[in-house]
Amino acid sequence: MSNAKEVTDTSFQADVLEADKPVIVDFWAEWCGPCRKLSPILDEIAREHQGKVDVVKVNVDDNPAVASKYGITSIPAVYVFKDGDVAATSIGARPKQHFEQAFAEFLG
16 A cells, blocks of 8 residues: 555545645546556656655545545546646646656756
């Protein structure tokens, strides 16, 4: 399983919206096969860009308020938050290179 911090409806404000650096949020669910395939890719990105960006996970089944607020209807959904706002998104399991290109400006 992933090393990424689990964020909840309760902790989302502090962990993501008030973070002092960009945060990559992986919206996922236990039953989602593509989500499980994506997890090690995001863990690798987190390790390689440690200190520049945080990577966290939100289980959409356990945290419906956050999922609803951001209109998550397909998972995996990966959002980058910067200064409390959605700065970039990617829907679906993609190769590492996709995320490195799509989120390059946040990875330093």
